[in-house]
Amino acid sequence: MKIKNSCENIKNINADCEIIITDNVSKKDKRDLKLLNFDGGSEEIAFLPHLNKIYVGVDEKSANEVRIATAIAIKKVKQIGYKSVKIECENEEHLGAMAEGLKFGIYEFDKYKSTKSKLKIKEVIISTKSKKASNVLEEAVIISSAVNFAKDIVNSIPQDINPQTLAEIAEKEAKGLVDTTCEVYDEKYLQNEGMNAFYAVGRASVNQPRLIHLTYKPKNATKKLVLVGKGLTYDSGGLSLKPSDSMVTMKLDKSGGVAVLAIIKAIAKLKLPIEVHSIIGAAENMVAGNSFKPDDVLVAKNGTTIEVRNTDAEGRLVLADCLCYAQDLKPDVLIDIATLTGACVVALGEYTFGVMGNSSRLKHSMVLTANRCGELSSSLPFNNFLKKHIDSDIADVCNIGKSRYGGAITAGMFLDRFIKKENKDKWLHLDIAGPAYQESEWGYNQIGATGASVKSIIEFAKKMI
Ligand code: BES
Ligand code: ZN
Ligand code: ZN
Numbered sequence: 001m002k003i004k005n006s007c008e009n010i011k012n013i014n015a016d017c018e019i020i021i022t023d024n025v026s027k028k029d030k031r032d033l034k035l036l037n038f039d040g041g042s043e044e045i046a047f048l049p050h051l052n053k054i055y056v057g058v059d060e061k062s063a064n065e066v067r068i069a070t071a072i073a074i075k076k077v078k079q080i081g082y083k084s085v086k087i088e089c090e091n092e093e094h095l096g097a098m099a100e101g102l103k104f105g106i107y108e109f110d111k112y113k114s115t116k117s118k119l120k121i122k123e124v125i126i127s128t129k130s131k132k133a134s135n136v137l138e139e140a141v142i143i144s145s146a147v148n149f150a151k152d153i154v155n156s157i158p159q160d161i162n163p164q165t166l167a168e169i170a171e172k173e174a175k176g177l178v179d180t181t182c183e184v185y186d187e188k189y190l191q192n193e194g195m196n197a198f199y200a201v202g203r204a205s206v207n208q209p210r211l212i213h214l215t216y217k218p219k220n221a222t223k224k225l226v227l228v229g230k231g232l233t234y235d236s237g238g239l240s241l242k243p244s245d246s247m248v249t250m251k252l253d254k255s256g257g258v259a260v261l262a263i264i265k266a267i268a269k270l271k272l273p274i275e276v277h278s279i280i281g282a283a284e285n286m287v288a289g290n291s292f293k294p295d296d297v298l299v300a301k302n303g304t305t306i307e308v309r310n311t312d313a314e315g316r317l318v319l320a321d322c323l324c325y326a327q328d329l330k331p332d333v334l335i336d337i338a339t340l341t342g343a344c345v346v347a348l349g350e351y352t353f354g355v356m357g358n359s360s361r362l363k364h365s366m367v368l369t370a371n372r373c374g375e376l377s378s379s380l381p382f383n384n385f386l387k388k389h390i391d392s393d394i395a396d397v398c399n400i401g402k403s404r405y406g407g408a409i410t411a412g413m414f415l416d417r418f419i420k421k422e423n424k425d426k427w428l429h430l431d432i433a434g435p436a437y438q439e440s441e442w443g444y445n446q447i448g449a450t451g452a453s454v455k456s457i458i459e460f461a462k463k464m465i
Contacts, residue, residue, distance in 0.1 A: 001102070001106060001119060001121045001122065001123065001124065002122065002123040002124070003099050003102055003103075003123075003124050003126065003137055003141060004123060004124070004125050004126070004137075005095075005125070005126050005127075005128050005130070005133035005134060005137055006125050006126070006127055006128075007127075007128065007129060007133075008127060009127065010086060010087075010088040010127040013086045013125050013127055014084075014086075015084040015085055015086035015123075015125055016052060016082040016083050016084045016085065017052040017053065017054060017077060017080075017082045017084075017085055017086075018052065018053050018054070018085070018086050018087065019053075019054050019056065019070070019073040019074070019077070019085060019086075019087040020053060020054070020055045020056070020087075020088075021056050021057075021058055021061070021066060021069045021070065021073070021087070022040045022055060022056075022057060022058070023040055023057065023058050023059065023060060023061055024040050025038065025039060025040050029048060029051065029053065029055070032046075032048050032051070033046055033048075033055060036048075038055060038057070039057065040055075040057040040058075041057045041059060042057055042058055042059040042065060042068070042069075043056075043057065043068065043069075043072060044056065044057035045057070045072055045073065045076060047076060047080070052082070054073050054076055054077060056069040056070075056072055056073040057069065061090075061091065061094070063093060063094050063096070063097035063372075063374070064097070064374040066094045066097045066098055066101065067097040067098070067100055067101040067104070067374050067444055068101065068374075068443045068444050069101065070087070070097070070098045070100075070101025070102055070105060071101040071102070071104045071105030071443070071444035072105065072444075073087075073105070074101065074102050074105035074106055074121070074124070075105045075106070077121060078105070078106055078119065078120070078121060081120045082120070082121065083120055083121060083122050083123075084121070084122060084123050084124075084125070085121060085123075085124045085125070086124075086125045086126075086127060087124065087125075087126055087127070088126075088127045088128075089126050089127065089128040089130075092128060092129070092130035092132070092133070092136075095126065095128060095130055095133060095136045095137065095140070096136050096137075096139065096140040097140075097374065098126060098140075099126075099136075099137050099140035099141060099144065100140050100143065100144040100147075100374075100444075100455075101444055102124055103140075103141065103144035103145065103147075103148060104144060104147070104148070104444040104445070105444060106119060106121065107148050107151060107446055108446065109151065109152065109155045109446070109448055109449075111152070111155070111156065112157070139270060142266055142269045142270055143266055143270075143454075143455060143458055145266075146262040146263065146265050146266035146269075146451070146454055146458070147262065147450075147451035147454045147455060148451065149262050149265065149451075150255075150258045150259055150261070150262035150449065150451035150454050151446075151448065151449040151450065151451050152449075153166075153169065153254070153258045153261075153449075154251070154252060154254060154255050154258050154436070154437065154448075154449030154451075155251075155448045155449045156251070157251055158233055158234040158251050158284070161233050161251070161254065162205075162207035162233045162234075162282075162284060163202065163207055163208065163209050163210040163231070163233055163282035163283055163284065164207060164208075164210060166210070166212065166231060166233060166254065166257065166258075166280065166282050167184040167210045167212050167282065169261070170182050170184070170212045170214055170261055170280065171184065173214075173261065173265055174214055177216070177264075177265060177268040177269065178218075178268055178271065179216055179217055179218045179219075179268065180214060180215065180216045180217075180264065180268050181214070181215050181217075182212065182213070182214045182215075183212075183213045183215075184210055184211070184212050184213075185210065185211040185212075185213070186208065186209075186210060187199060187202070187203065187208040187209055187210075189211065190202075190209060190211065190321075193301060193325075194299065194300075194301050194303075195211070195300070195301045195321035195324075195325070196298050196299050196300065196301075196321075197298045197299075197300045197301075197306055197317040197318070197320050197321050198211070198281055198283065198317065198318045198320075198321035198322065199321075200292035200296070200298050200308075200317065201232075201238070201283050201285055201292065201311075201314040201317050201318050202282075202283030202284060202285075202318075203290055203291075203292070204238070204286045204287060204288035204289075204290050204291040204292070205234075205283070205284035205285075205286040205288070206286075207233070207284050209281075209282060209283035209284075210280075210282045210283075211279070211280070211281060211282070211322070211325070212231070212257075212261075212278075212279070212280040212282055213277065213278075213279050213280075214260075214261065214264050214277070214278040214279075214280075215275075215276070215277050216264050216267055216268045216275065216276040216277075217275050218271065218272075218273055218274075218275070220273040221273055221274055221275040222273055222274065222465060223274050223275070223332045223333070223464050223465065224274070224275040224276075224277070224329070224330065224331050224332045224333075225274055225275070225276045225277070225331065225332065225333050225335070225461055225464060226276075226277045226279070226326045226327075226329050226331035226333070226334045226335075227260040227263060227264070227276065227277065227278045227279065227334075227335050227336070227337065227457065228256075228260070228279045228280075228281070228319060228322045228323055228326050228334070228335070228336040228337070229256035229257035229258070229259055229260035229261070229278065229279070229280045229281070229336070229337050229338070230253065230254075230255075230256035230257055230281060230315045230318060230319055230336070230337070230338035230339060230340065231254045231256065231257025231258070231280040231281055231282035231283070231318075232250075232253035232254055232257075232282075232283060232284065232285055232314065232315060232318070232339075233251070233253070233254045233282060233283070233284050234250055234251060234253065234284045234285065234286070235247075235250040235253040235285045235312070235314065235315075236250065236285055236286055236287060237285065237311065237312035238285045238286065238287060238291055238292065238311030238312060238314060239287060239291050239292075239293055239294065239311045240294055240310045240311040240312045241287065241312075242312060249437055249439065252339055252436055252437035252449065253285075253315070253339050254282070255337075255339050255432060255436035255437065255449065255452065256336070256337035256338040256339060256340075256430075256432060256436075256453075257280035257281065257282055259337050259432070259451065259452070259453050259454050259457070260278035260279070260280060260337060261278055261280065262451060262454045263276070263278065263454055263457045263458055263461075264276050264278040266454070266458050267458060267461055270458075270462075272461060272462060272465065273465055274461055274464055274465055276461065277326070277329055277331075279322050279325060279326050281318035281319060281321070281322040283314075283318055285311070285312075285314045291311065292308060292311060293308065293311065294308055294309050294310060294311060295308065295309075296308045297394060297395045298317065300317075300320045300321055300324060300418065301320075301321045301324035301325065302324045302418060304320070304396045304397060304417060304418065305395040305396045305397075306320070306392075306395055306396070306397055306398070306399055307392040307393075307394050307395035307397070307398045307399065308399050309398055309399060309400050310399060310400045313399045313400045313411070315338050315339070315340045315411075316340065316399060316411055316414045316415060317399060319336055319338060319340075319415055319418075320414075320415065320417075320418045322336075323336060323415060323418045323419065323427075324418055327419070327420055327423055331423070331426060332426065332464070333362070333426055333427075333428070333464060334419075334423060334426050334427045334428070335427070335428045335429075335430065335457065335460075336415065336427075336428075336429050336430065337430045337432060337453050337457070338429070338430070338431060338432065338433075339431075339432055339433040339436050339437075340408070340411050340412075340429075340431045340433055341407050341408045341411045341431055341433055342407070342433060343404070343406070343407025343408040343411070344380070344407075344408035344411075344431040344433045344434060345433050345434040346407075347380065347408050348378050348380075348408075348434060349434060350434040350435065350438060351376050351434060351435050351438075351442060351443075352376040352377055352378050352434055352435065353370070353375070353376070353377045353378075353430055353431060353432040353433075353434060353435050353452060353453060354377070354378060354379075354380045354408050354412075354430065354431040355367055355370075355377050355378065355379045355380065355428060355429075355430055356379070356380050356382065356408075356409065356412035356428070356429040356430075356431070357412075357427050357428040357429055358382070358416070358419075358424045358425055358427065359424075359425040359426070359427075359428075362425065362426075362427075362428055363379045363428065364379070365460070365463070366428055366430075366456070366460060367379055369456055369459045369460045369463060370453075370456035370459075372459065373455040373456055373459045374443075374444075374455070375435070375452065375453065375455060375456045376435065377430075377456070380408055380409050380412065380431075381409070382409060382412065382413055382416065383409075386401070386406045386409050386410055386413060387413050388402075389401040389402040389403065389406070389410050390402075390410050390413060390414050390417075396417075397414060397417050399414065408431050408433075411431070412429045412431070415429050416429075430453055432452045432453050435450055435452040435453075436449065436450060436452045436453075437449050437450065438450065
């Protein structure tokens, strides 16, 4: 599906159908729309087959509403089977959102279906007066393609995506990108480097863990952004085994790792003048005779000893070592992304990711950036009382909190134990456990993976320049 811009008046553009985004029911077609009970509210849709028009409503004409409306409308176009579509964009600020909505609306994951649906839509023509239209559209297509790329990998099953195959995907991607390289380290490396927390989580699986390190280093780089992603290609819970119902969907636990891969891909394609490192802690949390156990004490890369009381709190163990590794790169900004806790979903609901760290300025900037690109996020505050909840009687720190309350924050404060003094204000932790994966549609998202945080971090990187 090609997305093109045209400075022609919408009336003079030839296409099989037209999408009309409206926040009120205008005089035109009013009677038809009334009959269909269409009031122009958010997420409402009306198809007028005799006029080849599709109306979609928005509460207000904001970029975020336009993105969702466009996605809903193009999905309808796809179902009907039109080959070409035209749509007017009155506000040039909404152009990027419109293109993203188009790409998100047609996204479908049918890798495991025996019959694949073929997309009939060949082109979408956006009527706009904007002089920057081609550039804006090109950028929006790169970003939304990266989000859809992340969805494809996260939706893929653990049988296909394990630490090794994820590493192969990363290597292949790096080869196709400018100024980008990829190093993959195996289980022996983890042992030799003292990354015992990470290794303990992954060692019981037949698919041994991998540390994947992608680097995008353009000559004109001004800043260094280091990203760390939780890449649990499966989380069974380990010996603290998850109940069957909670285990279903745990292929999602690689979402943070896949996000950092998608982000570096988009940044390299956009040729942003910023050095980016994406570090993926890829492992499978499985059960075997050599599983790590509740009661074990693990020594992380920086020498910190960790009492394990629950092997299902494994993401923070992988991240602890990856964050130590990441800080050797001397980042200007360090961000980890993880489907870390169910508690974050309880705290914020399933559509919002949690933002944690020690710098109010950085947290605030992240929340604002996310909101601007249509992702929901909220800051969760650390405090000294919860900090005591992860004290251990036998080791330096414990991998779970004393009570179940504030679980997203105690997990964030656990990670904070591995952040060096000089990096405290440079670090952000994003808990994307809620929005990374949903078993029902919402906004512009289909069922399954969403590519949560990818758009926000790309936008954040642009702001760093
Ligand atoms: N991967 C899960 C977190 C998760 C839960 C992500 C639901 C997405 C949806 C994580 O490894 C985990 O199991 N965390 C435990 C921590 C607990 C044992 C302290 C949790 O949230 O229950
Ligand atoms: Zn777990
Ligand atoms: Zn997990």
